[in-house]
Amino acid sequence: MKILNADQLKIVDQETIQNEGINSWELMERASSIVTTAIIDDYFDIIKELPIAIVCGKGNNGGDGLAIARQLMDSGYDVEVRLLKADRYTADNQLNQAKLENIQYFDLEDDLDLPLEGFLIDCLFGYGMSSALSDEWRGVIEQINDFQGRIISVDMPSGLMLDAVGNFEDNIVRASKVYTFQFPKLALLLPENSIFVGEFEVLDIGLDENSILKQGTSYRYVEAGMLDILLRSRSRYSHKGTFGHVAIIGGSLGKMGAVLMATKSALKSGCGLVTAYIPKCGYNVLQIGFPEAMVLLDSSEEKLVDFQIQDDFTAYGVGVGMGKDEETVRGFGIWLQSLAEDSKLVLDADALNIISENEHLLKYLPNNSILTPHPKELKRLIGEWENDLDKLEKAKAFSNENQLILVIKGANSAIVNPAGEVYFNSTGNPGMATGGMGDVLTGIISSLLAQGYNALDAAVLGVYIHGSAGDFAKDWVGETSLIASDLIDHLASAFMNLLNESE
Ligand SMILES: NC(=O)C1=CN([C@@H]2O[C@H](COP(=O)(O)OP(=O)(O)OC[C@H]3O[C@@H](n4cnc5c(N)ncnc54)[C@H](O)[C@@H]3O)[C@@H](O)[C@H]2O)[C@@H](O)CC1
Ligand SMILES: Nc1ncnc2c1ncn2[C@@H]1O[C@H](COP(=O)(O)OP(=O)(O)O)[C@@H](O)[C@H]1O
Ligand SMILES: [K+]
Numbered sequence: 001m002k003i004l005n006a007d008q009l010k011i012v013d014q015e016t017i018q019n020e021g022i023n024s025w026e027l028m029e030r031a032s033s034i035v036t037t038a039i040i041d042d043y044f045d046i047i048k049e050l051p052i053a054i055v056c057g058k059g060n061n062g063g064d065g066l067a068i069a070r071q072l073m074d075s076g077y078d079v080e081v082r083l084l085k086a087d088r089y090t091a092d093n094q095l096n097q098a099k100l101e102n103i104q105y106f107d108l109e110d111d112l113d114l115p116l117e118g119f120l121i122d123c124l125f126g127y128g129m130s131s132a133l134s135d136e137w138r139g140v141i142e143q144i145n146d147f148q149g150r151i152i153s154v155d156m157p158s159g160l161m162l163d164a165v166g167n168f169e170d171n172i173v174r175a176s177k178v179y180t181f182q183f184p185k186l187a188l189l190l191p192e193n194s195i196f197v198g199e200f201e202v203l204d205i206g207l208d209e210n211s212i213l214k215q216g217t218s219y220r221y222v223e224a225g226m227l228d229i230l231l232r233s234r235s236r237y238s239h240k241g242t243f244g245h246v247a248i249i250g251g252s253l254g255k256m257g258a259v260l261m262a263t264k265s266a267l268k269s270g271c272g273l274v275t276a277y278i279p280k281c282g283y284n285v286l287q288i289g290f291p292e293a294m295v296l297l298d299s300s301e302e303k304l305v306d307f308q309i310q311d312d313f314t315a316y317g318v319g320v321g322m323g324k325d326e327e328t329v330r331g332f333g334i335w336l337q338s339l340a341e342d343s344k345l346v347l348d349a350d351a352l353n354i355i356s357e358n359e360h361l362l363k364y365l366p367n368n369s370i371l372t373p374h375p376k377e378l379k380r381l382i383g384e385w386e387n388d389l390d391k392l393e394k395a396k397a398f399s400n401e402n403q404l405i406l407v408i409k410g411a412n413s414a415i416v417n418p419a420g421e422v423y424f425n426s427t428g429n430p431g432m433a434t435g436g437m438g439d440v441l442t443g444i445i446s447s448l449l450a451q452g453y454n455a456l457d458a459a460v461l462g463v464y465i466h467g468s469a470g471d472f473a474k475d476w477v478g479e480t481s482l483i484a485s486d487l488i489d490h491l492a493s494a495f496m497n498l499l500n501e502s503e
Contacts, residue, residue, distance in 0.1 A: 065123025319351025
């Protein structure tokens with residue numbers, strides 16, 4: 001799914017109207033009724049007995065609010081409308097005013113006289129924001145944010161620009177949920193905006209497909225619909241050699257579980273064979289913990305030193321639980337230099353930390369190697385950033401300069417490729433913020449690489465499958481008790497789900 005800017009959204013809206021032969025009010029009515037239905041479905045328990053306040057602006061976002069108010073009233077709900085006093089309203093906003101009684105108008109300095117509890121729908125501004133809101137707006141935004149009930153926003157939290165990072169003290173509505181039209185917006189995906197965006201849901205309002213196709217963008221939101229064509233089913237004549245052989249390289253005394261989890265995840269993600277390359281102390285752990293894996297031992301008991309790994313593996317996942325002992329660093333550096341140019345690599349955890357501390361090693365990474373840093377590891381690699389947008393710019397520059405793929409982990413993990421494209425993931429949940437989840441991701445992506453997926457596809461698909469397995473696991477154990485092993489147990493559901501969708 002594409003992520004578009006405000007100018008592009010305007011074009012797509014207009015072309016939809018032209019191509020469908022409808023007028024703009026009809027499109028607004030359609031969009032609004034989709035929000036109304038979603039609100040009734042999601043919040044029936046609240047709105048069936050408590051009042052709904054809708055705060056509307058002078059543009060088309062306000063027009064949506066007026067339409068939603070009418071539709072909810074027609075369905076019997078108790079709705080109060082507050083509309084900004086203005087010299088000019090958009091035409092569809094005016095049309096919708098004419099179809100509604102009991103509108104209360106307000107000025108910026110007024111008391112909005114909101115109900116004490118219930119439900120508030122924020123329709124002050126959508127994608128038409130041209131700059132951040134000035135301080136004149138503080139009173140209005142504060143009254144909305146002080147509302148004691150549930151606050152939801154239509155299209156955008158009002159005051160948040162489509163492609164900006166908001167600050168804590170800015171005049172921006174803090175929505176527990178945002179219903180956004182047709183496309184996710186960049187600002188909704190940035191972790192620093194999470195105070196304004198509790199969660200968001202994209203509502204399909206049927207905008208013109210051809211018009212959307214024409215819009216160029218470097219930002220995408222990854223959903224099942226764009227992955228089902230990527231995921232391959234297995235041919236009847238395939239054998240284990242068809243699906244590649246992954247080497248998981250890592251482990252040290254006390255951190256062998258990381259290798260166990262990456263190894264299991266790799267095989268569960270479809271590669272034909274998996275070998276763990278570990279220090280001696282991990283032998284029993286691996287052989288007993290996961291008998292399907294083969295094991296190669298380093299000469300050292302407690303850490304990796306030799307890196308005597310043949311180069312006939314189809315992909316390598318390196319770094320999990322590996323530690324940064326001096327001898328490990330030396331051995332790892334020599335091994336990197338020995339790699340064939342077309343080797344396929346995933347680097348995680350200590351492999352990343354070693355590279356941050358020994359930058360000269362970067363040049364030995366084969367092009368399109370995949371690096372999977374969490375925020376702290378990313379900082380060590382690319383340096384400090386001012387805000388989430390700056391982080392993306394720095395990540396793009398790093399990826400381009402070194403011809404590497406970065407997977408920036410977190411909620412809505414972002415995959416950045418050397419061409420400067422960014423793919424935000426849509427799956428996963430906060431239950432995944434626990435130890436070992438990253439090891440599982442390394443196993444999944446290495447496995448996909450070994451199976452012949454190109455590096456970008458392996459990263460995008462792997463991150464999606466990882467989050468999806470986390471979501472299936474959450475359905476069984478909830479977020480609090482979710483651990484990495486649960487996620488591995490649900491990899492099968494994640495793959496089956498995606499394969500079913502493509503049939
Ligand atoms: N055009 C269409 O066909 C559709 C539009 N829709 C709705 O229309 C919205 C966009 O509507 P508009 O383009 O009218 O924009 P908005 O309703 O977001 O607001 C624009 C108004 O805010 C003012 N404004 C902008 N920045 C300001 C600032 N910093 N301080 C004070 N005032 C400021 C502008 O002068 C303008 O009057 C979408 O977000 C969506 O909610 C939906 O109804 C779907 C269909
Ligand atoms: N709030 C969240 N929502 C979705 N995914 C998350 C969230 N928090 C963490 N994750 C995912 O869990 C994984 C954690 O990886 P990492 O921090 O490397 O863990 P570890 O080092 O403990 O294995 C990443 O893939 C990340 O995207
Ligand atoms: K809004």
